[in-house]
Amino acid sequence: MRKYLTVFAIDWQNQFIYRLNFILWRLRNVLRVLMTYFLWTSIFSSQTSVFGYTREQMVAYLLLALFVNSLVASAPSNDNVGGEVSNGTLNNFLVKPIGYLRYWFTRDLSSKLLNIIFAIGEIALLYLLFRPSLYVSPSIMSILLLISAVIIYFLLGKLAISIVFWAPEQTWGLMFIVLVLMEMLTGLIFPLDLLPRWAFSALQFTPFPYLIYFPLISAIGRPVAFRFLLQSLFWVAILYYLVKKVWAKGLKTYSASGI
Amino acid sequence: MKIFKVTWRYFINSLQQNISGPTVFLMFFVSKFIRYTLFISFLYYLSSGVKLIGGYTWEQMLFFYLVFILVDTVVQMFFREVYRFRPLVISGGFDMVLAKPFPPLVRCLLGGPDYIDLGVLVILLAVVSYFTSVYIRPSFPQLLLFFLMLGNTLLVATAFHIMVLAIGILTLSVDHLIMVYRDLTALVRIPVGLFTEPVRSLITFVIPVGLMFTFPAQTLLGLLSWQIIAVSLTFGIAYLFLSLKFWSYALKQYSSASS
Numbered sequence: 232m233r234k235y236l237t238v239f240a241i242d243w244q245n246q247f248i249y250r251l252n253f254i255l256w257r258l259r260n261v262l263r264v265l266m267t268y269f270l271w272t273s274i275f276s277s278q279t280s281v282f283g284y285t286r287e288q289m290v291a292y293l294l295l296a297l298f299v300n301s302l303v304a305s306a307p308s309n310d311n312v313g314g315e316v317s318n319g320t321l322n323n324f325l326v327k328p329i330g331y332l333r334y335w336f337t338r339d340l341s342s343k344l345l346n347i348i349f350a351i352g353e354i355a356l357l358y359l360l361f362r363p364s365l366y367v368s369p370s371i372m373s374i375l376l377l378i379s380a381v382i383i384y385f386l387l388g389k390l391a392i393s394i395v396f397w398a399p400e401q402t403w404g405l406m407f408i409v410l411v412l413m414e415m416l417t418g419l420i421f422p423l424d425l426l427p428r429w430a431f432s433a434l435q436f437t438p439f440p441y442l443i444y445f446p447l448i449s450a451i452g453r454p455v456a457f458r459f460l461l462q463s464l465f466w467v468a469i470l471y472y473l474v475k476k477v478w479a480k481g482l483k484t485y486s487a488s489g490i
Numbered sequence: 491m492k493i494f495k496v497t498w499r500y501f502i503n504s505l506q507q508n509i510s511g512p513t514v515f516l517m518f519f520v521s522k523f524i525r526y527t528l529f530i531s532f533l534y535y536l537s538s539g540v541k542l543i544g545g546y547t548w549e550q551m552l553f554f555y556l557v558f559i560l561v562d563t564v565v566q567m568f569f570r571e572v573y574r575f576r577p578l579v580i581s582g583g584f585d586m587v588l589a590k591p592f593p594p595l596v597r598c599l600l601g602g603p604d605y606i607d608l609g610v611l612v613i614l615l616a617v618v619s620y621f622t623s624v625y626i627r628p629s630f631p632q633l634l635l636f637f638l639m640l641g642n643t644l645l646v647a648t649a650f651h652i653m654v655l656a657i658g659i660l661t662l663s664v665d666h667l668i669m670v671y672r673d674l675t676a677l678v679r680i681p682v683g684l685f686t687e688p689v690r691s692l693i694t695f696v697i698p699v700g701l702m703f704t705f706p707a708q709t710l711l712g713l714l715s716w717q718i719i720a721v722s723l724t725f726g727i728a729y730l731f732l733s734l735k736f737w738s739y740a741l742k743q744y745s746s747a748s749s
Contacts, residue, residue, distance in 0.1 A: 251661065255670050262673040265689070266680065273543050273684040274536065404517030411521045415528040426535070 234329055235337045242341040257349045261357070264297045267420045268361070282425040289422075290363035291451065294354050296419050299447045301350035303380045304413070305342045308335035309388040313402035316395045319487040332478070336385055343381070366451055372460060373449035379463040380442045386470035387438060393474070396481030412437075418444030435459075438466045496592055500601050508605040518606040526559055526610075529679065546681060549625050550711060554681045556618050557707040561640070562675060563607045563614060565647045570604035571597075572651045573668055575658050584659075585746050595737055598655050599648070628710050635719060639706040642726040646702050649726075649733035656733070656740035678703040695725065 246253060268290065275286035284292070312335055315321050324331040358365060391409045395402040413419070416439035423431055423444045434440050441463040449455040508515060530552065537548035546554070575598055578584045587594045622628065628636065654668050674697055682690055682700030694700035701722055708714040 255667060259670055259673045262670070262677060266677040269677075269685045269689070270543070270680050272686070273680075398513070400511050401514050401517065404514045404521070407518065408521045408524070411525045411528075414525065415532065421532070 235333060238329075238334055238337045239341045242338045243345070246342065246345050253345070253349075257346070257353065260297060260301060260350070261353050263419075264293055264357070267293050271421075284422065284425070287364045290361050291365045292422055292447065293420075294357055294361075294363060294365065295367070295447050295451060296443060297357075298347070298350045298354055299377070299380070299443050299450075300419055301346040302343055302377065303384050303442050303446075305346040306339045306385060306388060307342050308339050308385065309392065309406060311335070312389065313392045313395045313399075313406070316392075316481075316485070317399035317402065321485065322487050325482075332389060332474070339385060368452035369450050372455060372457075373446055375460055376441070376446040376449050376455070376463055379460070379467055380446050382467050383438050383463070383470060384442055386467070386474050389474050390470060390477060393477045393481050396484050412439060413442065416440070417442045418447065422448070424448075435462065438470070441466055493593065493596060497596060497600050500597075501603055504603050505605050515606055515609070519609045522607065522610045530555065543680075543684070545683070551680070553621060553626065553711065554704060554707045555679055556614070556621060557710075558675075558679050558703045560611075560614050560618055561643055561647070561703055561706070563611050564644070565651075567605065567607045567611065568603050569599055569647070569651045571599060571602035572654055574602060575655055579658060582746065584744070588744075594741070595652065595655070599651060622710065626710055628712075632710055632712060636706055636710040639709045639714075639719065639722065642723050643702045643706055645726040645730050646698050649730040650698075650702075652730075652733040652737050656736045659740040659744050674699045675703060681708070698725065698729065701725065 271281075271289050271293065272286070274281055275289070279285060281289070315324075321331065324334065387409060388406065391405040392402055394405050416423075416434060416437065418440060423434060423440050426434070441459075445455055445459050445463065533548065533551055533555065536543065537551075543551055578587070578598075584594075587597050590597075650671060651668075654671060657667055674693065677685075677693060678699050682694055682704040685693065685700075690700070705714060705718075705722055709719065
């Protein structure tokens with residue numbers, strides 16, 4: 232455990248090297264929220280309620296989506312793991328007494344902490360600009376859903392990236408598909424219960440709504456059935472099993488060809 | 491003439507690289523197709539609950555989005571090399587570019603077009619043509635102005651990418667800058683008219699993504715006055731001129747520190 236704490240501490244300091252880079256990354260997150268904000272503001276300019284949501288509820292949802300997204304989707308591992316496997320850097324880890332995926336999960340956590348700190352500042356700023364009626368009521372359920380979302384995102388990314396063992400040039404392609412699906416199906420730009428019932432029900436059979444939508448609505452005090460937490464944990468279990476199996480197979484074929 | 495010959499060679503080399511990995515080609519094609527389909531479905535679904543979005547009909551919103559994708563795809567396809575510029579500077583590879591008897595700006599802008607989007611572009615051109623002939627039915631002068639504004643868009647996009655390259659030389663810590671540009675452009679997936687001031691002016695003339703992506707569609711829909719068209723064209727030329735000056739300035743500051 233101590234070695235991972237050290238990794239956390241070192242990574243925390245590393246993040247302050249390219250400060251401008253980080254600020255630009257945060258700016259990107261805010262820009263995404265702005266597009267959605269103005270789209271919804273235009274929609275609400277001609278009516279007070281859309282699909283059961285008022286303007287205030289929608290703006291509050293979008294601001295909190297920025298926070299949840301900062302927590303869940305900030306994962307430098309997704310940008311680095313594929314490259315490290317394909318160029319042979321993975322060797323350095325295989326000969327050390329440290330779990331490679333645990334090492335990257337620790338670095339992701341460090342990145343998440345910094346992102347959350349910035350996200351709070353950004354939300355405060357956007358709150359002052361838009362003045363939505365924000366209501367947050369975190370419960371054990373919402374915290375568990377958030378933790379589960381963080382793990383699902385990490386595992387989903389690693390599962391997509393694991394293709395690097397067999398087809399190094401296709402790593403980014405599969406991850407890109409995951410990111411595209413995340414863009415629309417996680418609840419980042421609209422609450423998923425706006426969708427027709429059949430579409431919303433179908434989505435529950437995928438890991439995507441458990442990444443942002445369910446943790447978020449639980450945090451704003453809307454009732455979320457216990458079965459959704461179980462379904463989220465079910466995805467954690469499935470993905471953990473798959474990642475473990477696929478990485479074990481991948482490591483057997485790994486030949487450090489990039490070195 | 492030599493510049494055209496060498497640039498053509500770059501284009502052919504990139505094409506050969508792209509077609510050597512058909513799976514990656516297919517993956518990106520599928521991802522982009524999913525992305526666009528999901529966003530169009532979202533807009534369509536919105537139209538079932540909302541008659542007008544900020545004064546625009548569903549067909550107009552869809553047309554804005556189609557023109558956005560068209561411009562975005564063309565720009566990404568030709569200027570893909572800009573995304574690889576930072577590693578070139580950091581590794582010292584840029585010295586080699588400077589040492590060759592070929593304009594470094596052309597090399598860094600057009601040296602590596604990405605044909606992965608070519609499939610999407612062909613489909614898109616067919617869809618935009620069909621949509622324009624069935625729903626918009628523009629007059630011949632409107633059509634001419636549309637192409638003029640598209641040309642202006644490419645001018646501004648070129649200027650934008652030159653600026654990114656120049657900043658890349660001045661400050662090495664920026665690798666998110668081109669992605670910030672991408673997120674800024676993603677803002678105008680919806681028409682710039684939906685934004686309120688001062689954001690609207692900011693994204694129209696200061697960071698001219700509104701001018702790039704919304705104005706051509708507005709011209710075809712007959713929603714843009716000739717005065718605004720004239721200002722846009724002047725702005726496009728001025729912006730390109732300024733970016734070239736900025737590039738020259740950045741080159742003078744280049745210290746080749748990493749080589």
